[in-house]
Amino acid sequence: MSTLIPRSVIVWRPLVATLVLHALLIVVMTMNWSSRSQVTEPTVLVPKHIQARLIDAEMLKPKKVKKAAAPPAKRVVASKPVAKPKAATVKSKPKPVPKVAPKPEPVVVPQPAQPSAEERRAAARDELSQALAAEDVLLEEASDRDIASSYVSLISQTVQNNWSRPPSARNGMEAELIIQLVPTGEVVSVTIARSSGHMAFDRSAVNAVQKAGRFEELQQMPPRIFERSFRQFRLLFKPEDLRY
Amino acid sequence: MEEQLSLIDLVLNASITVQAVMALLLAASVASWFMIIQRIIYFRHVRAEMLEFEELFWSGTDLAAIYNEGNERAAAGETLGMENIFRAGFKEFSRLIKQGGVDTDTVMDGARRAMRIAQSREEEKLEQHLPFLATVGSTSPYIGLFGTVWGIMHSFRGLANSTQATLATVAPGISEALIATAMGLFAAIPAVIAYNRFAAKVDVTVGRYDVFADEFSSILVRQTYALAARESAKAKQA
Numbered sequence: 001m002s003t004l005i006p007r008s009v010i011v012w013r014p015l016v017a018t019l020v021l022h023a024l025l026i027v028v029m030t031m032n033w034s035s036r037s038q039v040t041e042p043t044v045l046v047p048k049h050i051q052a053r054l055i056d057a058e059m060l061k062p063k064k065v066k067k068a069a070a071p072p073a074k075r076v077v078a079s080k081p082v083a084k085p086k087a088a089t090v091k092s093k094p095k096p097v098p099k100v101a102p103k104p105e106p107v108v109v110p111q112p113a114q115p116s117a118e119e120r121r122a123a124a125r126d127e128l129s130q131a132l133a134a135e136d137v138l139l140e141e142a143s144d145r146d147i148a149s150s151y152v153s154l155i156s157q158t159v160q161n162n163w164s165r166p167p168s169a170r171n172g173m174e175a176e177l178i179i180q181l182v183p184t185g186e187v188v189s190v191t192i193a194r195s196s197g198h199m200a201f202d203r204s205a206v207n208a209v210q211k212a213g214r215f216e217e218l219q220q221m222p223p224r225i226f227e228r229s230f231r232q233f234r235l236l237f238k239p240e241d242l243r244y
Numbered sequence: 245m246e247e248q249l250s251l252i253d254l255v256l257n258a259s260i261t262v263q264a265v266m267a268l269l270l271a272a273s274v275a276s277w278f279m280i281i282q283r284i285i286y287f288r289h290v291r292a293e294m295l296e297f298e299e300l301f302w303s304g305t306d307l308a309a310i311y312n313e314g315n316e317r318a319a320a321g322e323t324l325g326m327e328n329i330f331r332a333g334f335k336e337f338s339r340l341i342k343q344g345g346v347d348t349d350t351v352m353d354g355a356r357r358a359m360r361i362a363q364s365r366e367e368e369k370l371e372q373h374l375p376f377l378a379t380v381g382s383t384s385p386y387i388g389l390f391g392t393v394w395g396i397m398h399s400f401r402g403l404a405n406s407t408q409a410t411l412a413t414v415a416p417g418i419s420e421a422l423i424a425t426a427m428g429l430f431a432a433i434p435a436v437i438a439y440n441r442f443a444a445k446v447d448v449t450v451g452r453y454d455v456f457a458d459e460f461s462s463i464l465v466r467q468t469y470a471l472a473a474r475e476s477a478k479a480k481q482a
Contacts, residue, residue: 005289014281018274025430030251 147221148229155179155215160239163208166200173198174238175205181230185218193234205237254420259398265391265424269384273431276380279373280438287445290325290370294452297326301456307334307463325366325449326456332362333457337464341471348468355464359457366453370446374439381436388428395421 176194181187190209192202218230255266300310311334317323318331336358340351399417406413 005286009285010282013285014278017281018277021277022270022274 144225144228148225151218151221151225151230152233152235154217155212156235156237158212158215159205159208159235159237162211163204163239165239166204168198169201169204169239170198173201174236175202177205177209177235177237178232179209179235180232181215181218181226183218183223183226185215187213187215208237209235251423254416254423257416258395258420258423262391262395262398262421262424265387265394266427269388269391269424269427269431272380272384272387273427276377276431276435276438279377280434283373283438283442287370287442287449290449293324294326294449297330298456301326301330301460308338311335311338326453328366329359329362329453329457330460333359333460333464337468341468348465348472351468352461352465356457356461359461363450363453363457367446367450370449374442374446377435377439377442381432381439384428384431384435385425386428388425388431391424391428392421395424 173196175192175196178189178191178193179187180189187209190206192206195202196205218226221230255263258266311331314323314327314331323331333355337351337355340346340354396418399414399421402417403414
């Protein structure tokens with residue numbers, strides 16, 4: 001019934017467990033728990049006055065095949081989809097392509113072109129609406145990016161306004177800061193991701209962010225954009241007004 | 245110069261005294277955890293053995309059979325807890341009975357004494373290491389505090405020597421000194437919890453040993469009287 005506890009159980013097991021526990025603890029304590037996010041935002045906003053976008057050649061390709069299938073008489077139909085994107089976009093040269101394509105075709109395909117003038121028109125419209133939808137997505141992304149970068153420039157402006165220049169700061173110094181924000185615009189933490197190599201400058205940058213304390217404008221930002229780019233983001237602090 | 249203070253740097257740059265305190269506390273923590281885990285295993289084992297033996301004891305098996313069954317293991321020193329108490333009591337009892345002519349009270353006294361001795365030995369085994377846990381639990385916060393005070397003293401002395409007094413000159417010293425307190429607490433908290441828990445467990449176990457010893461001696465009393473009655477009947481016949 002009763003046996004003495006074997007030595008491996010009463011000595012080695014506790015020993016191993018103890019050492020593992022402490023090793024784990026030390027590892028946990030010495031590792032820095034800063035999670036690195038790769039969100040890097042541009043700091044300078046280049047204002048875009050005209051929303052112009054190139055349509056990818058891929059988007060147009062299926063249409064070209066259709067057009068090629070159509071005999072030259074259908075030019076009217078073909079020209080329609082070309083005309084529309086022109087209004088919204090700057091077009092790469094799709095025109096010369098259909099001109100080249102139709103020439104070898106008429107020999108082979110007078111028949112298949114026959115059945116569906118209507119159908120083809122509908123298909124072309126579909127193609128067009130698909131292309132437009134894809135373009136909308138792209139545009140939306142682009143506008144998100146614009147909004148984000150406008151906020152970034154706003155933040156960096158605020159930070160620079162709050163910055164007191166240390167006397168030893170020189171031109172061309174830049175530090176990359178990781179700023180954590182909450183949706184109210186309050187700064188949760190600031191750390192230096194990449195030092196300028198100059199401690200006073202780094203510290204002054206961190207101080208500037210902390211002094212700014214709260215970026216109220218962020219409250220108006222759509223939460224989607226906030227969550228994506230501002231929960232934690234990198235700010236390149238590169239003041240422009242250095243005199244030397 | 246590096247801005248980020250890592251824990252390792254802090255520990256490595258600490259003064260000798262603080263480092264010694266930290267090493268001491270780490271050793272205390274390791275030792276107390278070793279003992280905690282060992283005690284947990286031991287108590288679990290003791291409890292399982294106790295339940296098993298109680299079951300066997302109350303199953304109605306002949307006491308002599310139970311005693312003989314454990315002979316080999318007892319010779320190898322493998323019996324534990326309640327069984328040891330039983331063996332000590334039964335051995336003394338059968339020896340005294342065998343001698344014959346000893347009156348009932350003496351037999352019972354002898355058996356009870358043997359059981360008490362065995363029980364106190366078992367208690368000793370159960371309580372092994374517990375004083376160490378109590379010591380770690382009560383002193384390591386003070387040791388840690390000593391390290392902290394020493395470290396802060398050290399860093400303030402450094403502040404007195406430097407011409408430009410900023411927070412940055414004392415902050416690392418204080419930070420490293422506080423690690424000592426943290427370590428002291430880290431060693432102490434589990435030790436105190438474990439000590440309290442184990443002390444309660446020892447109490448429960450010892451209580452069960454007591455109850456068992458009483459029950460067993462009442463059985464022995466019954467047997468002695470039965471034997472005495474038989475002997476007197478024999479004497480009358482003769």
